[in-house]
Amino acid sequence: AQRVTQPEKLLSVFKGAPVELKCNYSYSGSPELFWYVQYSRQRLQLLLRHISRESIKGFTADLNKGETSFHLKKPFAQEEDSAMYYCALRRPGLTGGGNKLTFGTGTQLKVEL
Amino acid sequence: DAGVTQSPTHLIKTRGQQVTLRCSPKSGHDTVSWYQQALGQGPQFIFQYYEEEERQRGNFPDRFSGHQFPNYSSELNVNALLLGDSALYLCASSPGSKPEKLFFGSGTQLSVL
Numbered sequence: 001a002q003r004v005t006q007p008e009k010l011l012s013v014f015k016g017a018p019v020e021l022k023c024n025y026s027y028s029g030s031p032e033l034f035w036y037v038q039y040s041r042q043r044l045q046l047l048l049r050h051i052s053r054e055s056i057k058g059f060t061a062d063l064n065k066g067e068t069s070f071h072l073k074k075p076f077a078q079e080e081d082s083a084m085y086y087c088a089l090r091r092p093g094l095t096g097g098g099n100k101l102t103f104g105t106g107t108q109l110k111v112e113l
Numbered sequence: 114d115a116g117v118t119q120s121p122t123h124l125i126k127t128r129g130q131q132v133t134l135r136c137s138p139k140s141g142h143d144t145v146s147w148y149q150q151a152l153g154q155g156p157q158f159i160f161q162y163y164e165e166e167e168r169q170r171g172n173f174p175d176r177f178s179g180h181q182f183p184n185y186s187s188e189l190n191v192n193a194l195l196l197g198d199s200a201l202y203l204c205a206s207s208p209g210s211k212p213e214k215l216f217f218g219s220g221t222q223l224s225v226l
Contacts, residue, residue: 004155034212043116044156044203044217052213086155090212098169098210099146103155 002027004089006104013077014112021072021107023061023087033070034101035061036086044086047072057081077111084108117218119204125224126194132223134189138206139216145187146215147179148203156203162187163210191223199225 003026013019025031035047048056050063050070061072070087085108088101118137126132138145144163148156158171162181176192185206191198201220208214 006155009153032212043219046213046215049213088155099144099161099205099207099212099215100158100169100171101156101212101215102158105153105155 002031002089002091002102004087004102004104006085006087006107008107009105010108010110012110012112015079016076019072019074019077019081019109019111021085021087021109023070023072023104025068025070025087025089027068027089027091030065030092032090032092033061033063034088034090035059035070035072036088036103038084038086040083047085077109079111079113082109082111117204117206117216119202119218119221121221122219123222123224125226127226128194128196130194130225131190131192132194134191134202134204134221134223136187136189136204136206136218138185138187138204142206142208142214142216143185144207144209144211145181145185146205146207147187147189148205149173150201150203150220152200159189161210168210194225196225199223 005024033050037047038044086106087104146161147159150156161169165181181187203220204218205215
């Protein structure tokens with residue numbers, strides 16, 4: 001069975017400090033991994049996915065298959081980064097996983113001035 | 114475009130009752146997925162509808178059922194409500210099975226007393 005673990009419920013950092021939100025997964029294969037973000041009073045939205053290997057709002061995430069991790073990183077935290085972040089996994093392939101995402105429990109990031 | 118619209122926003126029911134939640138997908142989207150998000154947890158996949166058929170299902174009992182209409186809108190029905198069904202129910206739409214294009218609604222908060 002697939003599983004996503006986000007060990008921290010809350011992560012508090014100062015503005016300008018580096019951020020690392022941890023995500024570990026268990027899946028017997030090569031999954032697709034995503035980070036979703038939910039800002040206060042807004043809907044859940046995609047931040048980035050490992051396939052695209054892009055940087056969004058200064059955030060990057062690298063898939064480490066050896067450690068089965070997909071940590072989200074940003075070198076300098078901004079106040080507007082304060083939000084709830086969810087890591088999610090999907091079985092790969094065109095029809096394999098559909099829109100069935102397995103989410104972690106989320107990490108609340110608080111950026112303090 | 115209003116994005117994904119869910120109704121009602123809040124609902125209070127008692128144990129044993131039945132409930133119907135509604136979802137209108139984002140314009141141009143033909144696939145609808147439903148997620149349950151309990152307090153303090155990440156969203157959990159219930160099922161996905163495409164071409165008016167259930168295509169994927171998560172680990173939820175038969176009390177949870179759905180429907181998709183020809184205009185792509187969808188309903189989630191829950192029978193014999195339990196206290197544990199209290200949660201935020203999220204609808205997400207996409208053009209086909211493309212989780213990278215999933216667009217979430219703001220959800221329906223269901224409270225079972």
